[in-house]
Amino acid sequence: MAPSIAQPHLYPVGPFSGGPFHQACLEHDPRSWIDLPGADRLPVRLQSAHPARKRDFIAGRLCARRALMNLGRETREPLPMREDGLPRWPAGTLGSLTHTRGFASALVAPAGTVRCLGLDSENWIPQKRISRIAPWVITDNERNNARRYSDKWFPRMFTVMYSAKESVIKCMYPLDGIRSGLLDWEIGLEDFGSGRFTFKSTRNSNSEIHPATEGWGGFVIDDQRVMTFVHV
Numbered sequence: 001m002a003p004s005i006a007q008p009h010l011y012p013v014g015p016f017s018g019g020p021f022h023q024a025c026l027e028h029d030p031r032s033w034i035d036l037p038g039a040d041r042l043p044v045r046l047q048s049a050h051p052a053r054k055r056d057f058i059a060g061r062l063c064a065r066r067a068l069m070n071l072g073r074e075t076r077e078p079l080p081m082r083e084d085g086l087p088r089w090p091a092g093t094l095g096s097l098t099h100t101r102g103f104a105s106a107l108v109a110p111a112g113t114v115r116c117l118g119l120d121s122e123n124w125i126p127q128k129r130i131s132r133i134a135p136w137v138i139t140d141n142e143r144n145n146a147r148r149y150s151d152k153w154f155p156r157m158f159t160v161m162y163s164a165k166e167s168v169i170k171c172m173y174p175l176d177g178i179r180s181g182l183l184d185w186e187i188g189l190e191d192f193g194s195g196r197f198t199f200k201s202t203r204n205s206n207s208e209i210h211p212a213t214e215g216w217g218g219f220v221i222d223d224q225r226v227m228t229f230v231h232v
Contacts, residue, residue, distance in 0.1 A: 008032070008059070012066055014105055015220045016229045020113035024066035025105040026059050043081045059104035060087075060097040067106040068093065086174070096170050100225060107229065117231040118171030118217075122163040123224060127155050137162055137182050139202065145189065153192070156226075160219055161187040163228040164197050167217055171230045195219055199230070 014023030030052070046054055061078035064087065068075055071093065079087040089095050095108035096119035107119045134143070138161055146157040164187045169180050180203070188198035200214035217230035 010062065010066060012070065014107070015227070016107055016218065020109045021107055022067045022070035022109070023105060023107045024063045024070065025103070026063050027103055028059060030055070030102045056099040056104065060099050060106060063104050063106035064095065064097060064108070067095065067108045071108050071110065103225060105227065114231045116171045116175050117229070118167035118169065119229050120163045120166035120170060121225055121227040122159050125155060125159045125162065130155055130158050134158070139183060139186055142186060149192070157189060157192065160189060160197065160226050160228070163226050164199060164217060164219065167228040167230040168199050171232060
């Protein structure tokens with residue numbers, strides 16, 4: 001007998017909602033298809049994509065539609081895709097999407113309230129994978145700071161830093177058009193329980209290179225994953 005597939009659950013208000021920000025989150029069975037009006041009209045570049053890629057696209061657009069509705073900008077069609085693959089947000093708004101296995105979220109704000117924002121989510125990364133990818137993700141300084149905590153907590157510290165860097169990269173790209181790398185940013189986690197991190201550029205202190213060379217962001221965690229958020 002085939003396993004039962006749980007219906008997707010949409011949370012109309014996310015943990016980063018508040019002030020100018022509106023967030024929606026979706027938890028779903030990664031084996032299932034998500035029913036979204038317009039799902040039969042995927043962008044041409046996704047027509048032959050892997051089913052998981054199509055599912056991620058639909059889940060993210062469902063969250064975006066709900067977050068925009070919370071902002072008072074109801075849309076009937078999925079957000080179109082720009083040439084660089086990013087979503088094209090309605091005029092007068094800006095936003096960020098994220099998805100990982102079984103989860104998606106969107107965060108939006110009115111244009112002019114912030115210059116840019118970045119949202120990311122990551123399921124907890126196992127130690128075996130961390131051992132393979134760490135040299136391309138964290139600096140020696142970040143590794144030493146994380147090692148102040150017990151080995152038991154290191155995978156979680158690593159995953160938070162990984163996600164925080166992804167949020168920073170997503171935040172900066174729409175402003176400067178530069179796809180910076182994970183090692184171009186250094187994350188500070190002084191207190192893991194604070195839900196807050198700092199970031200700074202490791203490449204150049206010239207603000208003409210990056211719109212912001214340092215700042216701070218927030219994160220929330222649960223048993224499955226971490227979600228991070230940055231705005232400038």
